Amino acid sequence: MSATRSSPKVSERVAAKAAEPTPPKKKRHDHDDDGPDFGTLVAAWLESHRSSLLDSLRRLGKQPIGSFFTCLVMAIALSLPMGLSLLLSNVERLGGSWQRAAQISLYLKLDASPAEGAKLRDDIKAIAGVADAEYVSSDDALKEFQQQSGLGEALKELPQNPLPGVVVVTPNEVDKPALEALRTRLAEMPKVQQAQLDLVWVERLAAILKLGDRFVFGLTVLLVLALLLVIGNTIRLHIENRRVEIEVIKLVGGTDSYVRRPFLYMGALYGLGAGLLSWGVLAYGLNWLNGAVVELAGLYGSDFALAGVPAADGLSLLLGAVLLGYIGAWIAVARHLRELAPR
């Protein structure tokens, strides 16, 4: 072998071959009966995937800055809806803690004595679904009203206290139907004139969150489309750069899937890079915001803090990004494969 590797002239080699005993001319070609077996085909298929993956990594590594910026653009497109979604989750969490403070006010009949009011409070505390109950007598209510309204002197002129005693009930449940059921039950208790459940602000917050969810959904759809365009355009450029190679591959018997494979890996790798970057940006961004949020919450006597990026959300982000990269590449290659016919 080493002797032949010293490159004899073709004519010399052909002459030497002619001097050898002439083998009988083959009737059939070797390729007719030497097809690879199943195991070899599987091994070759795996090897083909491995080499496509490595080739794609090598090509991305050859243009580190370009690859990084493509990933960054994709990461920004991913981070916007994901970041908004995480912020909404935090607001929902905050809203949930506020909802626990939703209260039912029980206005007692005017003839209810303070002792009856206190007993009622104790009875209510024993009810399942009630976290706490507080009795405010009619005298305490009047004093409070005098202080807060600034009408203290005028109220002193009243012949009798017009305010009823109140039991303020803090429920465990934040679910609106459960609160309604509790309110109905409390309204039927003795000495209760009226039971009032004020959920308007809770409903407003829920409506705002619902609007936010829709906004995030719309933004996600738009940015996913933008992401597909970015990855599609990037893959199209890679296809253009490898046009000759693709034409040669097709001419020597490469199937569409063989041609497509490295580009799909490339799309998935762009997605993976973008997903990792996006995860990092979100984790850093939420941590950065958290300082200010904790300070603000502290001013309202709350220990609320922003939650970071949960691992499950981060992994979903990664998986979604890889899938988007793969799908974007698939669409781009499918669109251009027809134009890649050898010329």
Place this chain on the structure above:
Amino acid sequence: MIRFEQVGKRYPNGHVGLHELSFRVRRGEFLFVTGHSGAGKSTLLRLLLAMERPTTGKLLLAGQDLGQISNAQIPFLRRQIGVVFQNHQLLFDRTVFNNVALPLQILGLSKTEITKRVDSALERVALSDKAELYPGDLSTGQQQRVGIARAIVHRPALLLADEPTGNLDPRLAAEIMGVFEDINRLGTSVLIASHDLALIARMRHRMLTLQRGRLIGDGEAGV
């Protein structure tokens, strides 16, 4: 091996590439297709490679009707054919070894088998010592021989060559033709499109002559 039956090719712009061409090529035969530029040589090769389909007539290659073949079958048809181009069509970012190995990688052969066959093909074109070089490091003649090695490495039943000596000096051209004859001796049918009549005449093989898409001659070169 190849059967043209009244094969015609008309392009959408009205240009007629081939007029009712009829001829046969036996398995293991060596023939030239010659004619002036625009005679239809390239169209003929493109039809055989299923890069285009005939608009009339019937074209059979190893029993397959190329007018009826599905797009999904085309890659598998091409695996039975080796192609050599005038401009080599080599991949300059891959080594000589990897250029030659490409058809075998597509076929899904094992690494060991690929190495064995590539070594054998490179030896056949006398480039064993250039396997790790890149095409850019080689001379034009050597690049053409790499193209030939790639075309024969998967042991095709048919070898097509489009003006394979077009860019080579007469000595190199003769060498390349020697390689083609050597391959043909092993049983591969060889069809070469060329307008180098002097070279063709020296080789004394069957020659088809085309003129404006029509077959005007079919006989032994130089006779």
